[in-house]
Amino acid sequence: MENDGKRRAFLKVLGLGSVSLGGAGYTLLAQTTVEPSKAKPHYGMIFDQNKCVGCTSCEVACGKVNAVPEGQVRLYVENKTDPETPMEKRYVRVSCQQCEDAPCVAVCPSQACHRDGKTGIVTMNPDDCIACKYCIVACPYDVRFINEKTKAAENCNFCLNTNLAKGKEPGCVEACKYKALVFGDLNDENSYINQILHVKDSVRMKPTYGTKPSLRYIPIVKAGV
Amino acid sequence: MNGAINFTYGFSHGVEWGWPIAVYLLLAGISGGALIVALLVRFYKKQHEDTPLLKAASLVSFVTIAFGMVFLVGDLEKPLYFWKILIHYNFTSVMSIGVMAISIYIPLTLIMCLYLFEKEISVVLAKKSQLVSYFAMIMAILTKIRPFIEVLSVIFAVIICAYTGFLISVLVRFPILNTAILPALFVVSGLSAGTASASMVASYWFKEDTHSSDLKTLHVIEWPIMAVEIMLIGMLFVSLLVGNEFQQTTTVAFKSGVFANLFWFGVMGIGFGLPLVLNFVLGKKIASTHLAFYLSGLASVVGVLCLRMFIIYAGQTFGV
Numbered sequence: 001m002e003n004d005g006k007r008r009a010f011l012k013v014l015g016l017g018s019v020s021l022g023g024a025g026y027t028l029l030a031q032t033t034v035e036p037s038k039a040k041p042h043y044g045m046i047f048d049q050n051k052c053v054g055c056t057s058c059e060v061a062c063g064k065v066n067a068v069p070e071g072q073v074r075l076y077v078e079n080k081t082d083p084e085t086p087m088e089k090r091y092v093r094v095s096c097q098q099c100e101d102a103p104c105v106a107v108c109p110s111q112a113c114h115r116d117g118k119t120g121i122v123t124m125n126p127d128d129c130i131a132c133k134y135c136i137v138a139c140p141y142d143v144r145f146i147n148e149k150t151k152a153a154e155n156c157n158f159c160l161n162t163n164l165a166k167g168k169e170p171g172c173v174e175a176c177k178y179k180a181l182v183f184g185d186l187n188d189e190n191s192y193i194n195q196i197l198h199v200k201d202s203v204r205m206k207p208t209y210g211t212k213p214s215l216r217y218i219p220i221v222k223a224g225v
Numbered sequence: 226m227n228g229a230i231n232f233t234y235g236f237s238h239g240v241e242w243g244w245p246i247a248v249y250l251l252l253a254g255i256s257g258g259a260l261i262v263a264l265l266v267r268f269y270k271k272q273h274e275d276t277p278l279l280k281a282a283s284l285v286s287f288v289t290i291a292f293g294m295v296f297l298v299g300d301l302e303k304p305l306y307f308w309k310i311l312i313h314y315n316f317t318s319v320m321s322i323g324v325m326a327i328s329i330y331i332p333l334t335l336i337m338c339l340y341l342f343e344k345e346i347s348v349v350l351a352k353k354s355q356l357v358s359y360f361a362m363i364m365a366i367l368t369k370i371r372p373f374i375e376v377l378s379v380i381f382a383v384i385i386c387a388y389t390g391f392l393i394s395v396l397v398r399f400p401i402l403n404t405a406i407l408p409a410l411f412v413v414s415g416l417s418a419g420t421a422s423a424s425m426v427a428s429y430w431f432k433e434d435t436h437s438s439d440l441k442t443l444h445v446i447e448w449p450i451m452a453v454e455i456m457l458i459g460m461l462f463v464s465l466l467v468g469n470e471f472q473q474t475t476t477v478a479f480k481s482g483v484f485a486n487l488f489w490f491g492v493m494g495i496g497f498g499l500p501l502v503l504n505f506v507l508g509k510k511i512a513s514t515h516l517a518f519y520l521s522g523l524a525s526v527v528g529v530l531c532l533r534m535f536i537i538y539a540g541q542t543f544g545v
Contacts (some may be wrong), residue, residue, distance in 0.1 A: 049230060078234040092232040107395065109320040110313040130309050131302030133241045134320050137396050137541065142235030151302050203230060206545075209397055219230035 042100075043121055043158055044186040044214040045173075046196060047093040051180035054079060054091040061175030065162050069148045074156045075172055090220060093181075096143050096155035097205055097213030098122055104135035104144060104155070113153060121160050126152035140209045158183065186214065240541045242393075245300040247537040250389050251418065251530045252293035254411060257386035258419020260286040260334065264379045266442055278439040280341045281427035285419070286382070287334040290327070319395055323388040330381040336367060336374055386415040393540065400472040401540040404464060410457040414529045417450045421525035428518065435518045447525075451497060458492070458532075471545045478539035487535050496528015 054077055062068065062075040075095040081088065102122045104113045112128035113135045115121070129152035136144045136153060147154045159170040168174065173181045184193030202216035263282030266272075272279075298307045311328070315321045339346065343364055350356045367374070390408030397403050424443050427433040433440060462479055465472045478484040500521035504512045511517050 073236065076234055076236075078232045080230075080232065090230075092230060094232045094234045094236075103395075103397065106315075106317040107320065109315055109318045109324060110309045111315050112309075112313075128309055128313060129303070130306045132300075132310075132320065133302070134318070136237050136241050137393075137398070140398050140545070142237050142398065142544065145236040146302055205231065217230045221229060 039187050040120055041188070042186040042214065043119060044098070044184065044193060044216060045158070045170075046182040046193060046202060046216045046218060048180045048182070048200075048218040049090065049092065049220045050218060051178045052077070052091045052093070053178055053180075054089060055177070057175040057177060058093070058172035058181065061171040062156070062159075065159055065171035068154075072145060072148060074154060088220075088222075092217070093215075094143060095215070096122065096157070097141050097211070097215045098156075098158070100212035100214060101210060103138040103140065103209075103211060104153075107134045107138040109134065113155075116157075116160060119160060119164070121157050121164075122155065123157035123160050124152060124154055126150045126154075129153055140206055140211060141213075235544075240538055242300070242537060242541065244534065244537075245296040247530070247533040249293045249296040249300070250411070250533045250537070251526075252289040252296065253385055253389050254415030254529060254533070255418045255422050255526070256286040256290040256293065256334065257382035257412075258415035258417065259289075259423040260337070260378055260382040260419070261386075262416060262420045262443065262446075263423055264375055264382075266439060267375070270439075270442075275341050276439055277427045277431035277433035277437075278423060278443070280431050281433070282419075282423040283334065283337040283341045284430075285422050285426050287331075287338050289422070290331055290334060290385070294327075294331075319388060319392045323385075323392060326381060326384045326388055330378075330385050333374065333378045333381055337378055339364065339367060340371060340374075383412065386412040389415075393536070396540075398544045399540045400465060400468065400475045400545065401461075401478065401536065401543060404461060406457055406461045406464065407536070410454070410461065410532075413450060413454045413457060414532055417447070417454055418526050418529035420447055420450065421522040425519060425522040435515060436513070447500075451500075455497060475539070475543035478535075478543060484535060484539040484542070487531055487538075491531025492528055492535060495524050496531060499524040499528075 056077050059073060059075055059077055063070075063073065066074060068074055075093065078092045078094050080090045080092050082090065098121065102115070105115055105122060108114070109132065110128045110130055112125045112130070114123065114125065116123050126147070131146055131151055131153060133146065133153070136142075136146070144153050144155045146152065158164060159168075163169060163171050163174070169183050170181075173183045182193050182196055184191040186193060186197075188194065197216065200218050201221075202218050204213045204216060207213075259282040263276075263279045267276070267279055298304050301307060310321070310324055314325070347357060347360060350360050387408045390411035393399075393402045394404060394407040420443050424433075424435075424440050427440065428435050462476065465476050479488055503517045503521045503524075507517075
């Protein structure tokens with residue numbers, strides 16, 4: 001009887017030990033395989049108002065690259081020059097703000113408006129869109145529209161299916177002759193966009209909505225006399 | 226520095242959700258409201274017979290929600306793809322949750338109609354004896370769960386009314402819509418329009434006496450419902466008046482222009498004023514006529530339609 005108990009205890013220790021050791025080994029193995037893969041990208045864009053001259057090259061390029069029907073835009077350059085000071089030009093990029101907490105994705109009833117799995121970019125699956133316009137009214141920035149040709153809602157998706165798929169920068173960034181637009185991965189500490197954000201003050205549009213836009217604006221701030 | 230830069234240009238065309246949505250919101254309100262009122266009267270009075278009021282309310286709730294679907298689907302730019310909404314669900318979307326609720330609610334209203342029109346349907350089916358026996362078989366099963374179905378119908382009727390409010394109250398860009406009061410206002414105005422519709426149909430098609438016990442009950446509860454409705458609209462206005470600069474600019478909608486006319490003549494004048502004048506100001510003789518009964522009922526429904534139109538149009542016109 002006594003011997004039997006000891007043997008049972010020995011077997012227990014042996015069993016538990018092998019399980020825990022095996023488990024530990026497995027987690028170690030898992031860790032080593034996970035570590036090299038990079039964190040998911042978080043694509044963002046900077047619009048520098050100080051550099052924009054309002055030439056609308058970005059608008060034209062966007063329409064061409066993404067085959068946006070005539071009369072419609074994914075990207076618009078709005079002239080916000082104060083009429084009191086007509087010589088001090090102020091232009092603003094109007095486009096999807098690529099919110100981290102995007103209301104359009106939250107409200108879409110058919111999951112057509114979604115976050116791309118690989119890039120995390122808010123984009124559209126036109127085939128699943130029923131064009132209920134819920135995303136258009138839910139967007140705090142009013143930067144979505146129904147594409148007249150596809151009859152599906154659409155937004156700026158950083159040229160996800162066009163330029164980005166070919167390994168190029170978004171059409172607007174490529175077209176800007178004044179380097180007013182910078183595109184890059186905000187999760188990459190060494191990216192150019194992060195280097196700029198480290199040294200420049202930038203703002204998000206309508207931050208009170210808590211949507212955490214990925215677009216950053218560097219406004220013209222006139223200091224001194 | 227946040228105010229240093231902004232844009233005011235938008236890609237939408239002003240009011241993206243137009244009158245079909247306002248009509249749908251009215252129909253959903255009538256549907257839910259009629260069923261809630263009629264079933265609560267039944268529970269409260271412990272009725273076991275099928276009253277003309279319940280008959281009318283069941284028919285009204287089924288027909289209005291069915292027509293509502295026509296407007297809802299018709300407003301889509303791709304109406305033929307509406308089935309996509311039934312196979313892709315998104316639980317963070319009020320519209321998706323609403324679709325789920327509707328797909329339970331419509332069968333419930335249909336079953337309510339089957340209960341209330343069992344005899345009529347049997348007579349129609351009598352020509353084909355086979356169908357009658359099938360129908361009798363289904364009804365035998367359904368009759369066993371009738372109390373359960375009735376309670377479930379009330380719950381889902383409330384959900385339908387409330388969801389239409391939440392549907393547009395999540396639109397943060399529009400101060401008039403993005404308020405906590407809206408779902409409550411939609412439930413109460415739905416009750417008011419539903420009460421009016423159910424009593425009119427009960428009297429016109431099911432020959433309920435306009436002074437019968439049930440309709441008298443509805444006539445009594447009509448006024449507190451209206452009072453709560455006015456109170457909620459008042460609260461909505463005050464919350465905008467004392468709100469931030471964007472909320473304050475929307476109060477123009479109540480003060481001048483086409484929206485103010487819609488509000489004061491439509492919602493206040495026809496919706497609240499006319500029934501009150503017909504029933505209390507012109508004396509008992511006029512108040513007890515059939516004309517006054519139907520006119521004040523219609524006025525209530527038109528008033529609620531005006532309220533939905535006002536909310537939808539003024540709401541989307543004054544954006545942040």
